[in-house]
Amino acid sequence: MSHQKILILDFGSQYTQLIARRVRESSVYCELHPYDVSPEFIRDFKPQGIILSGGPSSVYEEETPRAPDVVFDLGVPVLGICYGMQTMAAQLGGTVENASHREFGYAEVRAQGHSALLRDIQDRGNEEGHGLLDVWMSHGDKVTALPAGFKVICSNAATPIAGMADEARHFYGVQFHPEVTHTLQGKALFERFVHDICGCGYDWNMPDYVEEAIGRIRSEVGSDEVILGLSGGVDSSVVAALLHRAIGTQLTCVFVDNGLLRLNEAEQVMKTFADNLGVKVIHVDASGEFMKHLTGVIDPEQKRKIIGREFVEVFQRESAKLPNAKWLAQGTIYPDVIESAGAKNNKAHAIKSHHNVGGLPETLHLKLLEPLRELFKDEVRELGIALGLPHDMVYRHPFPGPGLGVRILGEVKFEYAELLRRADAIFIEELRASGWYEKTSQAFAVFLPVKSVGVMGDGRTYDYVVALRAVQTQDFMTAHWAELPYTLLGKVSNRIINEVRGINRVVYDISGKPPATIEWE
Ligand SMILES: Nc1ncnc2c1ncn2[C@@H]1O[C@H](COP(=O)(O)OP(=O)(O)OP(=O)(O)O)[C@@H](O)[C@H]1O
Ligand SMILES: O=c1[nH]c(=O)c2[nH+]cn([C@@H]3O[C@H](COP(=O)(O)O)[C@@H](O)[C@H]3O)c2[nH]1
Ligand SMILES: NC(=O)CC[C@H](N)C(=O)O
Ligand SMILES: [Mg+2]
Numbered sequence: 001m002s003h004q005k006i007l008i009l010d011f012g013s014q015y016t017q018l019i020a021r022r023v024r025e026s027s028v029y030c031e032l033h034p035y036d037v038s039p040e041f042i043r044d045f046k047p048q049g050i051i052l053s054g055g056p057s058s059v060y061e062e063e064t065p066r067a068p069d070v071v072f073d074l075g076v077p078v079l080g081i082c083y084g085m086q087t088m089a090a091q092l093g094g095t096v097e098n099a100s101h102r103e104f105g106y107a108e109v110r111a112q113g114h115s116a117l118l119r120d121i122q123d124r125g126n127e128e129g130h131g132l133l134d135v136w137m138s139h140g141d142k143v144t145a146l147p148a149g150f151k152v153i154c155s156n157a158a159t160p161i162a163g164m165a166d167e168a169r170h171f172y173g174v175q176f177h178p179e180v181t182h183t184l185q186g187k188a189l190f191e192r193f194v195h196d197i198c199g200c201g202y203d204w205n206m207p208d209y210v211e212e213a214i215g216r217i218r219s220e221v222g223s224d225e226v227i228l229g230l231s232g233g234v235d236s237s238v239v240a241a242l243l244h245r246a247i248g249t250q251l252t253c254v255f256v257d258n259g260l261l262r263l264n265e266a267e268q269v270m271k272t273f274a275d276n277l278g279v280k281v282i283h284v285d286a287s288g289e290f291m292k293h294l295t296g297v298i299d300p301e302q303k304r305k306i307i308g309r310e311f312v313e314v315f316q317r318e319s320a321k322l323p324n325a326k327w328l329a330q331g332t333i334y335p336d337v338i339e340s341a342g343a344k345n346n347k348a349h350a351i352k353s354h355h356n357v358g359g360l361p362e363t364l365h366l367k368l369l370e371p372l373r374e375l376f377k378d379e380v381r382e383l384g385i386a387l388g389l390p391h392d393m394v395y396r397h398p399f400p401g402p403g404l405g406v407r408i409l410g411e412v413k414f415e416y417a418e419l420l421r422r423a424d425a426i427f428i429e430e431l432r433a434s435g436w437y438e439k440t441s442q443a444f445a446v447f448l449p450v451k452s453v454g455v456m457g458d459g460r461t462y463d464y465v466v467a468l469r470a471v472q473t474q475d476f477m478t479a480h481w482a483e484l485p486y487t488l489l490g491k492v493s494n495r496i497i498n499e500v501r502g503i504n505r506v507v508y509d510i511s512g513k514p515p516a517t518i519e520w521e
Pocket of ligand 3: 013053054056057058081082083084138139140141142510
């Protein structure tokens with residue numbers, strides 16, 4: 001099945017992914033590509049409409065990005081946002097200048113005339129029926145003269161041309177950012193654009209996508225066998241459920257117990273997938289091996305590398321036992337695809353080497369199957385629900401590939417892992433019981449291998465410390481520590497100290513990211 005599609009051209013805004021999210025939320029499929037993709041690509045994409053994102057440049061400077069001409073020649077509607085509007089104006093004969101008055105943050109604009117883009121959209125009305133909109137702005141440049149054929153559709157004192165339209169050609173521009181939630185009517189504006197103006201239907205939703213994805217997987221894989229690393233996390237679990245539906249017994253999952261998993265994780269994964277869903281899962285207990293190689297190692301990066309390498313070892317060994325396996329399935333999702341494309345030009349510092357199975361060993365000789373590579377995390381979750389996975393599994397917090405290995409500071413020991421597993425399970429249990437699990441993005445306990453003195457039942461104790469970490473975040477790039485109620489923290493602390501012999505002190509981590517990171521190593 002082929003969907004009606006919106007093409008989003010990225011000019012480097014921080015919010016381009018949000019544009020894609022808003023369009024998808026309107027039940028329309030879209031893809032995000034760099035602004036300088038080839039004209040042939042744009043033509044072959046057959047977009048129903050095109051959105052030009054914001055970006056950091058100023059169009060009046062030399063060699064700044066432009067939309068390929070084909071964007072305005074295809075005869076499809078175009079929506080320019082911020083820089084996208086400015087480049088549209090400049091390319092079609094208008095003028096853009098540096099504004100004396102820069103606008104950052106909340107602003108109010110008044111609709112003007114009647115435009116298809118703002119039809120029936122307003123936060124507050126006025127007598128003439130021209131609504132006021134609460135919007136979010138972030139610009140230092142503005143359009144000062146309209147290109148031929150355009151009229152103003154909204155304005156305010158600072159930015160007289162805050163929105164423009166050429167209704168005949170279906171070209172629209174807004175200076176504000178409808179993709180951020182601070183622009184209250186942003187969602188409505190995208191719906192006007194994709195449905196009313198571009199004429200897209202509502203053909204993108206996860207329950208229907210199940211059948212489409214299954215069809216695609218079947219035709220790609222044929223009668224080959226597929227292996228999948230199943231972690232029990234959201235992404236690999238959804239891939240497992242989807243592939244199981246599509247190809248049944250041609251799928252073999254490999255679940256690696258590296259000794260660094262949460263309490264009862266192995267049992268839970270086996271119960272959900274092997275027992276309840278009838279998925280073929282090989283449970284590999286490699287904990288001894290992982291622990292052996294981690295003995296005496298304290299450096300976090302070295303630990304991460306060892307864990308990654310061991311994953312690959314296990315994978316290689318298991319895949320060699322399946323001579324008919326031709327494919328390796330992975331839970332790559334759309335943000336991974338976008339970020340790894342962006343990362344190619346990225347000179348950012350390496351803070352820690354994130355990995356899961358440590359990259360793909362060439363010697364595996366397997367083709368890659370990535371059925372979630374077009375989906376955002378919340379779409380992956382909806383797909384999981386549509387496939388009948390349990391709610392708790394689909395909405396669980398992410399768990400890093402190196403697992404407790406990066407939550408036990410310094411040397412990893414079996415004894416420490418045991419204590420941490422039990423402390424962590426108590427914390428999560430209390431978060432769930434109090435309704436705070438859903439209100440935090442990630443929460444866990446960290447094992448600190450230092451001893452402090454305590455007194456229990458009139459006796460002296462000299463035991464280890466556990467730190468609790470709970471954060472709230474949208475994208476895990478920045479995060480706030482969660483302001484958990486003191487009563488909840490008190491209860492968790494009491495339970496851990498009473499129930500986990502070996503821990504006599506619990507502390508709460510109140511560091512944000514940045515400057516801290518979410519995991520301690
Ligand atoms: N214990 C494990 N056994 C087998 N494969 C694993 C294990 N841990 C990680 N992996 C592999 O590494 C991949 C990436 O891990 P990642 O944590 O990013 O995703 P996830 O675990 O599927 O989902 P989530 O982001 O919700 O934790 C997993 O999809 C899985 O294929
Ligand atoms: O799959 C993963 N493999 C890894 O190696 C890894 N390291 C950190 N994380 C997760 O990434 C998010 C950000 O973590 P940090 O703030 O600690 O960098 C948090 O959600 C972390 O749990 C990992 N996930
Ligand atoms: N957010 C943007 O797209 C900014 C566009 C342009 N650099 C400006 O400051 O007006
Ligand atoms: Mg995971």
